[in-house]
Amino acid sequence: MSFEWVWTDNNLRFLAEAFLINFEIALIAMVLALAVGLPLALMSLSTIAPVRLAAKLWVDVFRNLPLILMILFLALQMPESLKSGWQDNAPGFLPDALRSQFILAGITGLVLYNSAVLAEVFRAGILSLAKGQQEAAAALGMTYGQQMRLVVLPQGLRRMVPATVSQLITLNKDTTLVSIIAIQEVVRSGRILSGTAGNPFSGGGDVQAPILSVMIVIGLMFVAVNLTLSRLSRRLEERGAERTATTPAAPAVAETAPA
Template identity: 40%
Template sequence: MSSTALSADPETQLPALHRAPVFTFARMFNAAGWLILGLLVYFLIIPAVRFGNWSPFGALSTWQFLWVGLQVTLFVAVFSVVISTIVGFVLALGRLSNNKLISRLSAGYIELMRALPSYLIIFYVFIVFPKIGIKLPSPWFAIIGLSLYTSAVMAEIFRAGILSVEKGQLEAAYALGLKPFDTVINIILPQALRRMVPSIVSQLITLVKDTSLASIIALQELTAAGRQLYEYYGQTAGKPIVLETLFVIASIYFVICYILALISNRLEIKG
């Protein structure tokens, strides 16, 4: 800059005594941020693409193998969602019921399941149920285990949603002569549902992720398929593909969960 502090600004004709500093904290911080991003891309992503053994993922059979696993994951997730939504709704109504016994029982179940790790519940179903004589295909054990946990969380979401509707709505419905069941279905739920959607969808995301827990025990789903894939390639000759496979698996989960999260955000803005 050739202009001195005493030269006049061409537009305002006023002496420019103070010029804003070029190297501010914010600019340097911003530059450092882009530098770090560049370094990450240069030292992590480019080597991963160049030196990773991606050739198994060019074959159709690999994707067919993963697709079989993904089908089980989706099957378990969809059935668990349906079952736990229905059971959760019943439990929520039970907890809000005026009958002390029903209310206590539902509350006890909800608090018990929410306090336990979902892995323990799935483990329990897989290990203990066959011992006491219940025999089912393993996806159904996973569905039962996941539903036991998710229904309790869903019940809490439904309960909080129902309680968030103003009391006047309920009183007005009763005053108009609606029965309790009709009141809940026609008056309370439509209002509560809108507020519950974000929580329900984030629980859905948790559920999709939790299906991978069942693979630790016995279920042949996406994560198990991936594990078998890299173990198989590790035994046969060739470069190991552990990280590559895990990256692919993680990406598949990511796409499913991220789409759900985007839907949730959209509904949240609308509602």
């Protein structure tokens, strides 16, 4: 298995630029999934039955559908006016892949699936708090919104950090699925590189790029980014623990009178 292609021509740069597309898609989908997932978690805990049922329906449907199926369905069924409107009016500074008419389907599928999973993560984090926390806030005269905003969520969000980052790592890996709707991301670029390297008719050099070695390099790119996210998650968790830790008081020493 040869890796000579890595430092030949601009092959590694070609893959790195394609990997940046995956990271940009993941970043957009992460922000939107978090913005949707937290309200869904709060809705699922609501005392209003229709609101609670609507949130649970969203979670149960989108969490259990295969992500690749949702992306394909959206790519085929999304209105042409919406797809062409994005392609024609997308900001010019975006890379070509993010101005594709199918990018909305890919990002929407990622957001629908991950918002449902994150909603369950947030709900579990909120329910893990002792009920006395909210009861004490209610005894102080806080409204339900104030209880959640000032007491419950600040504590619950710290507990949710490891599970949330784990899901965001999964989201980053899932961005490779958008290659099935002709978006030029890193896996699709890897297949192109493997097919054109060493082929003079397609502009390649004399060095071959076996598909297995190309995919190994792509895998190492994901490992590097995801390990960084894991380390960041661990650091945030440690800082949260340090912030809430209390130093135990020294035991009192009783004075005894001399005999």
